[in-house]
Amino acid sequence: MDFTSLNISTLANYLRTVPSVTALLGDMDALDIVEVGDGNLNYVYFVSSQANPRASLVVKQALPYMRLVGEGWPLTRHRSDREAHALRQFGALCPQHVPQVLHFDSAQSLIIMQRLSHHQNLRKGLIQGLRYPFLAQHLSGYLARTLFHGSDLYLGADAKKQAVAQTINGELCKITEDLVFTCPFEDHASNVYSPALPRTEIERLHNNPALRVAAAQMKWAFMNQTETLLHGDLHTGSVMVNQTDTYVIDPEFACYGPLGFDPGLLLANLFTAYLSQDWHRLQAGEDPAPYQDWLLAQAGDLWRGFSESFLRLWQEHEDQAGAGFMGCARDASSQTLFRQQFVRRIFSDALGFAGCELIRRTLGLAKVAEVASIPDPQARAAIELRTLSLGEALLLQRHHIINIDQALDLARQTRRSLP
Amino acid sequence: MDFTSLNISTLANYLRTVPSVTALLGDMDALDIVEVGDGNLNYVYFVSSQANPRASLVVKQALPYMRLVGEGWPLTRHRSDREAHALRQFGALCPQHVPQVLHFDSAQSLIIMQRLSHHQNLRKGLIQGLRYPFLAQHLSGYLARTLFHGSDLYLGADAKKQAVAQTINGELCKITEDLVFTCPFEDHASNVYSPALPRTEIERLHNNPALRVAAAQMKWAFMNQTETLLHGDLHTGSVMVNQTDTYVIDPEFACYGPLGFDPGLLLANLFTAYLSQDWHRLQAGEDPAPYQDWLLAQAGDLWRGFSESFLRLWQEHEDQAGAGFMGCARDASSQTLFRQQFVRRIFSDALGFAGCELIRRTLGLAKVAEVASIPDPQARAAIELRTLSLGEALLLQRHHIINIDQALDLARQTRRSLP
Numbered sequence: 001m002d003f004t005s006l007n008i009s010t011l012a013n014y015l016r017t018v019p020s021v022t023a024l025l026g027d028m029d030a031l032d033i034v035e036v037g038d039g040n041l042n043y044v045y046f047v048s049s050q051a052n053p054r055a056s057l058v059v060k061q062a063l064p065y066m067r068l069v070g071e072g073w074p075l076t077r078h079r080s081d082r083e084a085h086a087l088r089q090f091g092a093l094c095p096q097h098v099p100q101v102l103h104f105d106s107a108q109s110l111i112i113m114q115r116l117s118h119h120q121n122l123r124k125g126l127i128q129g130l131r132y133p134f135l136a137q138h139l140s141g142y143l144a145r146t147l148f149h150g151s152d153l154y155l156g157a158d159a160k161k162q163a164v165a166q167t168i169n170g171e172l173c174k175i176t177e178d179l180v181f182t183c184p185f186e187d188h189a190s191n192v193y194s195p196a197l198p199r200t201e202i203e204r205l206h207n208n209p210a211l212r213v214a215a216a217q218m219k220w221a222f223m224n225q226t227e228t229l230l231h232g233d234l235h236t237g238s239v240m241v242n243q244t245d246t247y248v249i250d251p252e253f254a255c256y257g258p259l260g261f262d263p264g265l266l267l268a269n270l271f272t273a274y275l276s277q278d279w280h281r282l283q284a285g286e287d288p289a290p291y292q293d294w295l296l297a298q299a300g301d302l303w304r305g306f307s308e309s310f311l312r313l314w315q316e317h318e319d320q321a322g323a324g325f326m327g328c329a330r331d332a333s334s335q336t337l338f339r340q341q342f343v344r345r346i347f348s349d350a351l352g353f354a355g356c357e358l359i360r361r362t363l364g365l366a367k368v369a370e371v372a373s374i375p376d377p378q379a380r381a382a383i384e385l386r387t388l389s390l391g392e393a394l395l396l397q398r399h400h401i402i403n404i405d406q407a408l409d410l411a412r413q414t415r416r417s418l419p
Numbered sequence: 420m421d422f423t424s425l426n427i428s429t430l431a432n433y434l435r436t437v438p439s440v441t442a443l444l445g446d447m448d449a450l451d452i453v454e455v456g457d458g459n460l461n462y463v464y465f466v467s468s469q470a471n472p473r474a475s476l477v478v479k480q481a482l483p484y485m486r487l488v489g490e491g492w493p494l495t496r497h498r499s500d501r502e503a504h505a506l507r508q509f510g511a512l513c514p515q516h517v518p519q520v521l522h523f524d525s526a527q528s529l530i531i532m533q534r535l536s537h538h539q540n541l542r543k544g545l546i547q548g549l550r551y552p553f554l555a556q557h558l559s560g561y562l563a564r565t566l567f568h569g570s571d572l573y574l575g576a577d578a579k580k581q582a583v584a585q586t587i588n589g590e591l592c593k594i595t596e597d598l599v600f601t602c603p604f605e606d607h608a609s610n611v612y613s614p615a616l617p618r619t620e621i622e623r624l625h626n627n628p629a630l631r632v633a634a635a636q637m638k639w640a641f642m643n644q645t646e647t648l649l650h651g652d653l654h655t656g657s658v659m660v661n662q663t664d665t666y667v668i669d670p671e672f673a674c675y676g677p678l679g680f681d682p683g684l685l686l687a688n689l690f691t692a693y694l695s696q697d698w699h700r701l702q703a704g705e706d707p708a709p710y711q712d713w714l715l716a717q718a719g720d721l722w723r724g725f726s727e728s729f730l731r732l733w734q735e736h737e738d739q740a741g742a743g744f745m746g747c748a749r750d751a752s753s754q755t756l757f758r759q760q761f762v763r764r765i766f767s768d769a770l771g772f773a774g775c776e777l778i779r780r781t782l783g784l785a786k787v788a789e790v791a792s793i794p795d796p797q798a799r800a801a802i803e804l805r806t807l808s809l810g811e812a813l814l815l816q817r818h819h820i821i822n823i824d825q826a827l828d829l830a831r832q833t834r835r836s837l838p
Binding site: 177183186206217325328 | 593602604636638747750752761
């Protein structure tokens with residue numbers, strides 16, 4: 001069948017042809033279908049049977065353009081293949097943290113997957129001041145397992161090279177290359193500056209050669225360090241949570257890239273959640289401090305959990321194989337030193353990527369709800385001055401911050417030091 | 420036609436079917452064919468017409484195993500596709516430095532190319548103490564042009580990603596991963612130690628965690644920094660020279676890798692030529708100093724020429740495009756700083772790769788003629804102690820050596836400091 005852009009009325013007929021769907025939903029005579037996509041790229045539908053409303057699923061279709069802009073921004077549907085592949089790969093590694101793919105139709109660029117009915121978007125939950133007891137544990141485990149198993153440390157060298165070739169995602173990488181690493185660091189037409197953010201501060205950043213160089217170095221790393229299969233867009237809006245579960249969704253940006261990229265984006269988004277609580281918790285009539293402490297504790301546990309799990313997976317894999325990246329000789333002190341420096345280098349990269357993310361979400365095209373939703377321009381700008389300042393510090397000091405506690409201290413100082 | 424392993428008698432019939440060959444050789448009734456391959460991997464023939472002996476060409480065929488070992492070391496013939504592709508790509512960029520491909524038959528893994536009749540292998544020339552007035556100029560230009568044009572700095576980001584995918588060369592990369600970066604740094608069965616080289620020194624290197632970590636970091640960089648299409652085996656035996664020309668041959672190891680890899684290998688081989696002259700020039704009854712000075716001057720000119728040409732190509736390309744890697748804003752101070760740090764990073768990488776090459780050519784499986792040909796075991800070991808010492812210093816100090824003159828000083832000190 002040629003590609004057809006489906007809609008609420010045509011989707012039902014399509015779904016009746018898919019055995020895994022009819023098996024799940026049961027009575028297919030009357031379906032409830034609602035379009036719920038709030039992302040920039042694709043269309044997303046919730047589908048359930050009226051006769052059996054508890055049975056429900058998600059349908060995601062990529063059209064040959066960007067949803068946010070329309071046909072004026074053409075985009076191939078290749079991203080749907082990349083997303084389905086990543087959902088299956090990450091799902092095989094972490095079935096408890098990735099929605100199950102029930103059906104993928106490459107010709108229709110259509111993924112049918114498990115609906116997370118009892119889960120909330122993490123970004124929205126953090127704006128509301130909610131806590132999730134397993135958040136850092138789950139996300140750090142997801143990061144360690146997905147990033148380790150895509151790398152040369154687990155795959156054979158040739159299988160890894162083939163994986164790099166088979167997961168090229170040039171169109172969506174280019175969005176990242178432009179909108180994360182390039183445009184926000186110059187006075188580009190695509191940037192969006194909030195009304196009360198002082199132009200002098202924007203100009204100061206754009207005229208800081210050391211900052212522009214650091215951003216360009218992170219861009220080079222993103223484009224050239226083909227270390228592992230990344231989620232590629234792991235902000236808090238790509239996470240669905242409740243009190244017991246954590247799911248990572250929407251990996252259409254998946255590509256080979258640096259080990260520090262996904263952890264860095266998550267850290268940056270936790271820092272943004274942290275800094276924005278000086279508005280959100282006060283609006284809710286609360287003292288922000290306890291929730292802010294909880295948020296930074298999540299960032300700390302996330303990094304420590306990730307690095308410990310990654311090192312444990314590495315050690316176990318090499319112990320089992322009887323050989324390792326450094327060779328066959330089981331020289332414990334060399335291995336320990338190599339692994340320590342390896343994780344230290346991932347950490348520097350992660351801080352650099354976090355710095356880019358903080359700055360691009362403030363000056364670039366795509367904003368985050370916890371800041372963009374602040375209606376008072378002055379209050380919003382006050383938060384934005386902090387996200388910029390923290391982003392700048394992380395980028396410039398990424399090689400000198402020696403552990404996650406120093407990074408958390410930097411976040412605390414940034415919050416306190418500005419008016 | 421199915422693949423056929425050709426030999427001197429069957430090759431003539433094959434060649435009569437190739438129009439570009441008959442056009443070049445003229446009379447095909449009686450051909451002189453001689454097998455001349457002295458490499459480890461493939462068979463190489465010189466072919467000329469008896470009626471017209473000045474017209475001559477080279478035929479190179481890859482068999483499904485490693486020539487050196489025979490059918491006991493199977494190897495796919497894919498390397499021939501990689502070599503033909505690289506010869507054509509590098510040849511298009513530097514026609515004056517790459518033999519012209521007259522014919523490529525992928526099914527027969529057979530490349531017919533320009534014969535360099537009036538040229539000598541550079542390694543052999545350096546053993547003889549010969550000088551080539553254009554050596555550094557030609558090689559630095561070749562390096563700058565080939566390495567620049569394979570990178571994101573020249574190709575569009577998507578074209579570069581496709582190029583990475585299309586040039587995967589897993590089998591030959593694995594040879595490099597094992598024999599350059601892994602086995603020489605542990606007491607591996609494939610290593611070959613020269614008889615008089617003190618075992619205590621070998622053990623000292625194998626038990627130095629900092630050195631093993633540095634080698635593993637270079638291995639990770641080789642496997643994960645997909646920065647540009649490399650020659651992949653650019654030692655002095657891969658260069659053909661005379662007083663006016665310089666050709667780079669045998670790129671079957673071509674793959675995407677770090678910008679510093681090819682320059683690093685060349686530097687290491689020039690350093691080996693330099694250190695070995697304390698035997699070769701004395702054997703010829705000469706004072707080694709003048710020729711050693713010339714060799715180090717070549718290494719200095721090679722690096723300076725490469726980095727200056729690379730920066731000039733980059734500048735010209737971005738000036739012409741009106742945009743650059745850092746974006747559209749033409750901020751000279753940021754660009755200058757980024758480019759300086761970029762080349763500084765290539766330099767560190769090149770020193771690290773040079774260090775690995777020096778050590779692997781001394782302790783690993785594959786030796787270099789200028790050392791392995793020294794018949795006196797003590798004299799050979801004295802040179803080898805120096806190549807090991809210089810390799811160790813380059814690996815350990817690669818981030819602290821700030822320019823090529825410091826690296827040359829280190830080579831001089833290494834020569835002087837040992838007995």
